[in-house]
Amino acid sequence: MWMKILEIDLTAGEHKVIEDEDLFHMAMGGTAVATHLMERYCDPQADPLGADNVIVLATGPFSNILPVATKTVAMFKSPHTGELGESHAGGRLAMSMYNAGFSAIVIKGAATEPLLLDIDEDTVTFLPAGSIWGYSTTATDRVLRSGRMGQRGKRSIMRIGPAGERMSTYACATVDTQRHFGRLGLGAVMGSKNLKALMIGGGRYLPQPDRKRFRALYDTVYESVVKSGEMRKYHDLGTAVNIRNLNHLQGLPTRNFSQSWFESAEKISGEVFGDTYLANQIACAHCPCGCIHLAALREQFHEEHGFKTAQVSYDFELIYALGSNLSIDDPRAILRLLHKVEKEGWDAMSLGVTLSWATDAFLGGYIGTEETGGLVLRFGDADTYLEILNRMGEGTPGFFSNLERGAQVCGELYDCRHLAMTFGKNEAAGYMTGPNAFTDFIVGVRHSHLDCAGYALDQAMVKMEISVEDQVKKMADEAKFRMLLNSLVICLFARNVYTKDIISEGLNLLWRECTTDELETFNADILRRKYEFKLKCGWQPTDLELPGKLTEVITGAGRVTQEDIDIRADIYWREVGIPADCHVE
Ligand code: SF4
Numbered sequence: 001m002w003m004k005i006l007e008i009d010l011t012a013g014e015h016k017v018i019e020d021e022d023l024f025h026m027a028m029g030g031t032a033v034a035t036h037l038m039e040r041y042c043d044p045q046a047d048p049l050g051a052d053n054v055i056v057l058a059t060g061p062f063s064n065i066l067p068v069a070t071k072t073v074a075m076f077k078s079p080h081t082g083e084l085g086e087s088h089a090g091g092r093l094a095m096s097m098y099n100a101g102f103s104a105i106v107i108k109g110a111a112t113e114p115l116l117l118d119i120d121e122d123t124v125t126f127l128p129a130g131s132i133w134g135y136s137t138t139a140t141d142r143v144l145r146s147g148r149m150g151q152r153g154k155r156s157i158m159r160i161g162p163a164g165e166r167m168s169t170y171a172c173a174t175v176d177t178q179r180h181f182g183r184l185g186l187g188a189v190m191g192s193k194n195l196k197a198l199m200i201g202g203g204r205y206l207p208q209p210d211r212k213r214f215r216a217l218y219d220t221v222y223e224s225v226v227k228s229g230e231m232r233k234y235h236d237l238g239t240a241v242n243i244r245n246l247n248h249l250q251g252l253p254t255r256n257f258s259q260s261w262f263e264s265a266e267k268i269s270g271e272v273f274g275d276t277y278l279a280n281q282i283a284c285a286h287c288p289c290g291c292i293h294l295a296a297l298r299e300q301f302h303e304e305h306g307f308k309t310a311q312v313s314y315d316f317e318l319i320y321a322l323g324s325n326l327s328i329d330d331p332r333a334i335l336r337l338l339h340k341v342e343k344e345g346w347d348a349m350s351l352g353v354t355l356s357w358a359t360d361a362f363l364g365g366y367i368g369t370e371e372t373g374g375l376v377l378r379f380g381d382a383d384t385y386l387e388i389l390n391r392m393g394e395g396t397p398g399f400f401s402n403l404e405r406g407a408q409v410c411g412e413l414y415d416c417r418h419l420a421m422t423f424g425k426n427e428a429a430g431y432m433t434g435p436n437a438f439t440d441f442i443v444g445v446r447h448s449h450l451d452c453a454g455y456a457l458d459q460a461m462v463k464m465e466i467s468v469e470d471q472v473k474k475m476a477d478e479a480k481f482r483m484l485l486n487s488l489v490i491c492l493f494a495r496n497v498y499t500k501d502i503i504s505e506g507l508n509l510l511w512r513e514c515t516t517d518e519l520e521t522f523n524a525d526i527l528r529r530k531y532e533f534k535l536k537c538g539w540q541p542t543d544l545e546l547p548g549k550l551t552e553v554i555t556g557a558g559r560v561t562q563e564d565i566d567i568r569a570d571i572y573w574r575e576v577g578i579p580a581d582c583h584v585e
Contacts, residue, residue: 001029001061001510002206005037006102008117008124010193011051011109015124017102024103028511029060030489031086032526033104034075038084039529041106044536048079048185049167049192051110057097058105060489061511064098065208067221068231068494070284072097072175073486078184079192080169080350080406081425083537084530085184086446089158090284090491091176093200096156100202111194116144121202129196136343137161137174140197154285159197160187161345166395167191168404170350170427174342177282178292178313182347183448184426210509217505224497226288234291234493235281239316240270243324246316249459251433251556254324255379256356257421257547260432260555264329268319273331279311284491291315291493297335312339320430321352326359326379333382340389350406353427355385357407357420360549366416371399418548423447424539433458434557436471439568442544444479445530450492452479458557472568476575480523487526524577531578541573 003024008015027033034056046052055076062069072093078085097105100121107117114129132140140159156176164171164187171187172180181187190196208214225231233241246252247265254262266272279296283289294311301308312335322328322337341348361367362377369376373391375384391400402410407427411420421428423441429449431437436454444451452475461471482492488506490498498506500516507514514522546562553559573579 002101002103004102005104005106007106009109010111013126017122028487029103030058030073031486034058034073035526035529037106038075038533041108042077044533046077048077053077053189055107055189059094059097059103060487062488062506063094064286067225068287068491069488070094070287070491071489073489074181074186076186076189079188080185083534083539087181087183087186089175089179089181091179092156092285093175095285096154096200099154099204100200101204114194114196116196117198119200133196134162137345138343144197144199155199155201157197157199160190161343163345164188164191168346170347170406171345172347174345187345213509230496231289231493235289237270237274238291238293240273240314240319242316243319244269249556251431252324253430253432255327256360257432257553262324267329268323268331273314277331295335297339310339317430318348321349325352325356328380328382337385344393349429350427353421354403354407357410360419361414361416366414421547424544431455432555434555435560435564438546438560439565442565443569443572469571472571473575476572480527483523483526484519528577
């Protein structure tokens with residue numbers, strides 16, 4: 001790996017290249033390097049939408065070298081939660097950072113006018129972006145790709161849409177073809193810095209140290225991806241296959257988590273999307289799996305046979321957030337919503353849960369047509385949801401702007417916090433499988449299903465009997481192990497391909513010699529550092545409550561109480577070494 005950081009100061013309009021072998025030797029890459037760089041560059045008290053917030057991008061020692069090590073970690077202070085923000089994206093970004101010769105990029109300061117960064121190896125050009133400010137994510141991509149900018153090499157384009165410009169706290173940053181730094185508001189941070197887009201590329205390569213050993217390792221990983229069946233599900237129907245599976249297990253959130261199964265799930269299953277709407281499948285750079293499913297959305301724009309066809313990415317989380325959770329059973333309607341979300345640049349999960357909160361709040365009488373400008377909200381009414389998105393896109397103050405701040409803020413503003421399906425202020429992912437999923441959302445460092453895979457443990461518990469203590473220990477072990485996977489920035493869909501033996505061989509070949517004990521210490525240290533950063537931002541483990549509504553519904557594992565969560569959380573904090581009542585000054 002390059003062991004170089006590109007530091008960009010937007011305020012000064014300057015950049016420099018920092019060689020830091022010690023950092024990469026110690027912290028490997030990805031999430032671990034990003035955590036260290038956040039400690040170095042970002043005051044935990046920084047205003048998330050101020051110039052003193054930073055954006056860190058980091059890749060790992062396997063990036064662009066081994067298959068499916070495709071992701072880039074973004075770290076920043078989140079405007080959505082007010083504490084550590086972390087999000088991962090695929091596409092071509094990791095490859096392009098490699099080709100440019102950097103293992104990490106730090107962006108600090110803020111520009112006074114809309115700006116586009118064009119990074120070509122060591123040359124960083126600050127270009128005015130006023131002419132594309134206001135453009136959708138798709139139009140921005142089209143202009144940058146076809147224009148005079150960014151001609152050389154294998155380029156990646158990361159940009160924001162109007163939602164990021166308006167600083168919606170859950171605006172995402174879009175990478176290449178419908179890949180995203182989706183969660184926790186990186187798009188708003190870019191918007192606050194007047195950074196419309198970043199293009200990066202170059203032509204640099206590093207020679208492999210031991211070609212014979214490398215070839216053997218590469219072939220093992222490649223063969224496992226394409227032949228073992230470990231990743232077939234992702235290639236075939238993609239994660240959308242989980243709609244039917246989770247519905248069967250009664251773990252599919254429906255109508256703002258009122259119910260854990262959707263009576264019309266078959267109509268929006270991965271099978272239906274695959275058979276009827278699938279138009280194309282693509283892959284992140286250097287992934288032979290290709291799990292990105294794009295549907296064709298053909299829409300009439302003029303009475304006289306005027307049609308346009310857009311390709312819209314879909315997967316399980318998107319279908320849950322804008323489908324079952326809003327009680328929408330028409331795939332075309334879901335695609336129309338997703339297309340709008342894609343162009344504006346919102347995080348689809350946070351948006352979907354905020355819309356489901358709004359519907360519940362309307363039905364419960366907490367808001368009325370006075371707030372909604374005359375709109376009557378009902379579950380299943382896709383046209384009204386589309387109209388809400390249009391009004392949010394207009395950015396006028398009031399109810400529709402409040403929706404851009406997420407379900408928890410809205411729940412507090414309109415006195416129905418119990419209806420907001422948020423955990424640590426982050427909107428819930430699509431799992432209503434039981435107490436381990438909810439515990440994962442609550443205690444996970446990103447408040448995401450990706451932290452400790454509690455949803456998978458709930459599903460496994462159908463066939464297993466182990467104590468609560470051991471269940472939580474498994475989750476804590478998973479959280480620590482994911483520090484390693486996310487420092488290598490392997491796509492988590494390949495987590496079963498990258499066995500401990502393969503990782504160990506790869507590290508010895510491409511990073512440095514290290515023992516199993518050393519790796520365990522490394523994982524625990526990075527996880528603890530992240531929690532410490534969160535604590536310094538003001539986050540408190542004791543503040544984490546189950547949304548009130550969830551104590552009244554039936555999950556795939558039955559009813560879940562706050563006490564169930566508290567017991568699990570206490571075990572988790574002990575296992576990861578964070579006292580539940582701690583304060584860090
Ligand atoms: S499995 Fe999918 S998300 Fe993962 S690297 Fe491949 S194409 Fe990208």
